Amino acid sequence: MTDLSKIRNFSIVAHIDHGKSTLADRLLEECNTIDPREMEDQILDSMDLERERGITIKARAVRLNYTADDGENYVLNLIDTPGHVDFNYEVSRSLTACEGAILVVDASQGIEAQTLANTYLAIDAGLEVLPVVNKIDLPAARPQEVKQEVEDVIGIPAMDAPEISAKNGINIHSVLEMVVRDVPPPTGDREAPLQALIFDSQYDSYRGVVVYLRVKNGTVRAGMDIKMMATGATYKVVECGYLSPTGMVPAESLGAGEVGYLTASIKTVSDTRVGDTITGAENPTSEPLPGYKTVQPMVFSGIYPADGSKYGDLRDALEKLQLNDASMSYVQESSIALGFGFRCGFLGLLHMEVIMERLEREYNLDLITTAPNVVYHIYKTDGTQLEVYTPLNYPDPAEIEHSEEPFVKASIIAPQEYVGSIMELCQSRRGEFKDMSYLDTTRVELHYHMPLNEIIYDFFDSLKSKTRGYASLDYELIGYRPSKLVKLDILLNGEVIDALSFIIFSESAYARARKICERLKEHIPRQMFEIPVQAAIGGKIIARETIKAFRKDVLAKCYGGDITRKKKLLEKQKEGKKRMRSFGSVSVPSEAFMAVLKLDD
């Protein structure tokens, strides 16, 4: 066990793309933690998806051994965190396992929405926040101004912040020295009853659940009986140890102040709730550590296998995926149009996209997704209240007294020249302007109250395109507000396709209905007969398009040599049809469902 005074637990927070994962790579290198042959970019982002998208989705913990300029050996536990707003909860979890946070700010971009959001999370968690100015080798770097901005906007001293380039390995050493010097060593009593915080868990098919923990008091050892305080479940520790960048390193014990993992033949992830406190079964602590507020999925969407017979595969895949991502929820749902599937809850659209991509990639599934929606509160005339997660459960309008929808406080930071177009965009999304302040002479921060529903579609994409990528966005839920809602139904060939229905603010219904009909017309191939595409509220049709029947699909010539070819051609056409869903006699490709989701202006 390492002496408490020689341990530093810290994480790195930043806005997305400010170089967090690259800095982590450099710190690992500087400490010779990884054999240069095994080094790859974004080493902590072990999912392919994370590397491809250049984002961090899951938090990672890693232990570094560092010999500081004072000649002492230190153990540094670095916990990498995601930067995207969808994964805020991951950030706050990781932070409670640390005493300090490195705040990375891009020397040319300056403070962005998530720089602020994540810094506040760190300050709220009582962490020492240490700014670092990154990317100083860029021509547009303005480190002095950025430091000033940090002092002015966040209110923490920044003039001595290291100026570094994580990409080119400039000044990395000074970051490590700063961590040793300025991050407070952990406190705790290693003889006291065990109190350890679960900050993450992961399922491993060989070991069962691997629990990532930060020991606050006491000591945990292999062979010890432990108890999860929230669930009461008890286990015998099979193994505990440290997390090296390339894997788990078993150790005899983990004492107060240390960060590591344990396995205990735990089969169910739900028994090891993230945020729960682990204590000893024999000598338990009386007080659990302050936990986390449980993450509430904000966006819900139906997920169906493109091929109905793959329902079982989808269920298995979701089960497995949830073991590693407890923030996703799912319940069975059935649609007349799509058969059996699941209503899944996500933290946001990026989270949803990531899950979908992992399902398709890691589990080789073809999926149909229905339009995402938020959770609506419906107050019925009979005095009951309903939480509506899916349009399938939307009650008869006659039974509705009034409805409410979730609102968020959105914070947008952008260069001032884009204020006009941002305001226009927010207004078109029913945003209510709150205030605006200058971060420096050129950049402003705007606050809006907006319905969450308006954000989950394509708000972020529109915002980016209207500001040439300069704007950044953060939002948090502030509560429910009364709203006029309607359920919009889509009819193909006169039949309601329930999987295409969605709930929408009534005044937006007409425009959206028209657009969806147009989209469907574009994406549903012409078929043997004319197909009316209609949108309706209640029984009233409010938009219509027509997919004309195709006139020609024939092989004009078919003589001796063409017969085998023609057979293959029909076989191919049959396969193509299999990839479509048929509704009555209409075949709809799964792209059509996706097209309905993406309605950019």
Added chain:
Amino acid sequence: MKNLGIYVHIPFCRSKCEYCDFYSLSGAKNKEFMGKYLSAVCAHMKECAPMAEDYVVDSVYFGGGTPSFFGAEGLERIYAEIKRRFYVDKSAEVSLEANPDSVSLRDLTKLRKAGFNRISLGVQSDDDLMLKKLGRPHNYEQAKYAVAAARRAGFENLSVDLMYGLPNQTMEGWENTVKNVLDLEPEHISCYGLKVEEGTPLWGYKDVAGLPDDDKQADMYLSAVDILQNAGLHQYEISNFARSGFACRHNLKYWNGDEYLSFGPTAASNFAGKRFTIARDLEGYIHGIETGGVVLSECETIPLRERAGEYVMLRLRTTEGVGKDEYMKAFLLPFAPLEKLFMKYEKQGLAVIENDRWRLTPKGFLVSNAILVELLEAQQKSTPLSKKR
């Protein structure tokens, strides 16, 4: 004795047309290989003939490529070899594909005398500018001459090939083409919609070629069916029209699932329960025949269940259509799943039933791929009828 068709592929052309993806050589290679090819085909026939001892040949078809470009002498020699090796019926249909630029009265007379009795002329259009654009090596004047020459030579069964959906073709232009060609009084006309095939020169500039869209092509097709019907040329297959008694016997074998043996690269046979195809390689073919090597690229035995699919797919190309009892007896499969779909098509004007046989209407022919996909799906799901004791 069973009937047999014989097909001979002549893979030589004066020049390649812009749209054509059939296998043929053009230019300098022609002379080099024609002689060798002649010997190879004859040797191949000698080799195959013993398999066909129980058959009587009732149709022979020389296709291409451009058979007429091969020269009357070569064609005569191959046909002589056929007669020497196989039992050819006296009233057999003996067809020859010809291009207007490679026929002469002298050659046609020779061929007629040798036993050829049907000629199919690749006219394609009456518009010289269009013909030039398509890379056809002839004009319409030559086409008219070729028809006259064939008649003089004694061909009483004459067919003309036409194409619609050509670059910048208008409805009016197409209708005029059909009417002008009707004035030549052919017994048979084939009308093919231009299909842009990958790998052809046309593929490269298809987007700027001014090709009529699918809807326009469909209209042109329906209009041709009408005009030809009124002129007494009845539709008997998706793209084929003939006066009574002049439907092409050989081509009907393809659509009726009858047996045929074929010679030459890319030629396909349906014989003794198998379908097999010769590789798309002239030199390989010649070499293979000379040395007793392999010349086939594909060979498969077709199980009954698949024959049932072929029956639906091929018969529905014809106006004979599919027969309920015929189908059930031949394949021991229920017809009801298909009939249910046919009844749906009938409502949509795509199919009709006559004398217990279902067939597609011209509108139905136009979307026959989609129809076939549905029918074949239904067929695949159907369970065989219990065998009769």
